[in-house]
Amino acid sequence: MPYLVECLASVEAQTIDPGRLEVIAVDDGSTDGTGECLEEFAARAPMSVTVVRQENSGGPSGPRNVGLGKAAGRYVFFLDADDRLGPEALERMVSMADKNGTDVVLGRVEGVNRTAPKSMWGKTLDRTDVYSSNIKFTLSAQKLFRRALLERHGMRFDESLWTGEDALFTLEAYLRADGVSVVADHTCYYLVGRDDGKHVTKSGSYTLRFDSARALMKLIDDMVPAGDKRDVLMVRPFLITLLPQFGPKFLTDSEDVRRTKLELAKPLMEAYWTPGVARRLKVHERLRLHLVAMQRPDLLLDVVKFVKEKKQAAAVLEKRGTRLYLLYPHFRSKTAGVPDEIYRAEAREASAFDGYRAAAANTFLRRALRKIRRSLPRKGFGAAAA
Structure with a gap:
């Protein structure tokens, strides 16, 4: 609350036939009136609504798995309580999946008071894959998934991860999917920035980011043979999850934290850092990760300072x-x-x-x-x- 009110309103305003839609709302131990709001919504909504109230699990994976276990529809869509759907979002995404027989559909995302991914919305794509498009740079759970795909492979969110659990789930779905569609010409999802700034992805210990990077790299390593395709996918965890740990914040980290970050990165660099990944990065990105691999914080600090000043290298x-x-x-x-x-x-x-x-x-x-x-x-x- 109060974001949930607009979230539910966006569900109620969907143009898809309410008889085709089920809502499963999992109240994960809230204490702000969320449960009562959900019960009131269930009593008046035109579609089927199931409200599950449980003790707080501490993360998003548990509640999502509970909802997924109760889902009966052909498709599932994971909607966060502080975000909202765009008009006609579900109708357009389901139509896209039905028309093309694809297992995952991405709907254009727009940020409200926060940034949203942009590079994958250049063109609507009836059918693509994770290698020939930029969809690897949006691994949040807010996608339409064919439920048969998830059940066939026993896919669930990893409850041992406190952040990055959605990236693991979504990338596996991309890799297992019989095609992915992209709705780029219509905003299907509004990613809302909370006024208090308390987003899961921005909170918690830095060690959680290394847990997330480790899990994602292992998934890629397990599912994709060594070569160009694996290198293409490895760019994502190196660039988005690992590299920020060696950005401007590294300058203000204590010596102990810097040492710990390098120790956590060391086995990841040894196992997954390859020339094929390196050449797909910009020079300053490649240089910082190379110095991480060399375990040279003295040199790394100089480079991070230079990059922070946003000067153009000669x-x-x-x-x-x-x-x-x-x-x-x-x-x-x-x-x-x-x-x-x-x-x-x-x-x-x-x-x-x-x-x-x-x-x-x-x-x-x-x-x-x-x-x-x-x-x-x-x-x-x-x-x-x-």
């Missing part, structure tokens, strides 16, 4: 403009010993700098020129006179 072009290095701290320092390749910008990042020429394109042109030269008559071997 660039140097080599190899006729086909190699561009960004001069973050300790570039070519003999005492630091960081390989040049860590500072080398990949084409997507390097293309913003004047004078850069993509190496691949140049290689193609050189090969084409060599082929043309080989097809020309050699000197001294002209055609025979008639």
Whole structure:
């Protein structure tokens, strides 16, 4: 409360036939009148409403699993009590799943008083997957899931995780799904920022983030063979879950906390950090994680300070403009010993700098020129006179 009032109003306003909709509301030990509000809603709502009241479980996984265990519909959608559905959201998402036979549907998310993921809403997609789109960067539970998929694989939220449990569940669903759809042209979900700022994802010990990263990396490792596809997915936990632990906050952490963070990261870097993951990151991201892998907090602090100041690193072009290095701290320092390749910008990042020429394109042109030269008559071997 009071966010629940608007949340329930958004459910009641859905355009899908109320006879096709069931609401299962799990009151996880609230003490602010939530239970009474739910009971009142159940008494007047036009759709089937089941209210479950239980002792507080301490996290979102338990209540979601209780609701999932009682669900009887073809699809399930997880709606947080402080958020709300967009108009026509359920009707549009169910229609998309029915039309394409897909097992997961993402509806466009808009933030209210908080930021929301953006990179996956460029285009409505009838059918896609986790490798060929940006859906890996939205792993919250607020998606439409085909219930048969979840039951077939016995999927439930991990109740041992206090944060990141939704990322684990959603990524597994993406990987197991027979196709994923994206509704990008209509806002289906409003992610609401609480006035008190108490979001689960922003609270709790930093050690919980390492638990989340560890679980997500293990899932990817278990389900996806080594290679490009695994590297593509590993970018997500490294970039979104692990790297923020070595951002500006690292500068104000105590020595003990810094040491603990590096110790927690060490086995993850040893097991899952690969050149394929590294080359998919920007230079400052790759450099920080490389220094984490090296267990060099002294060098890392210099880089974090530089990044925090939001200064543009100077660039140097080599190899006729086909190699561009960004001069973050300790570039070519003999005492630091960081390989040049860590500072080398990949084409997507390097293309913003004047004078850069993509190496691949140049290689193609050189090969084409060599082929043309080989097809020309050699000197001294002209055609025979008639």
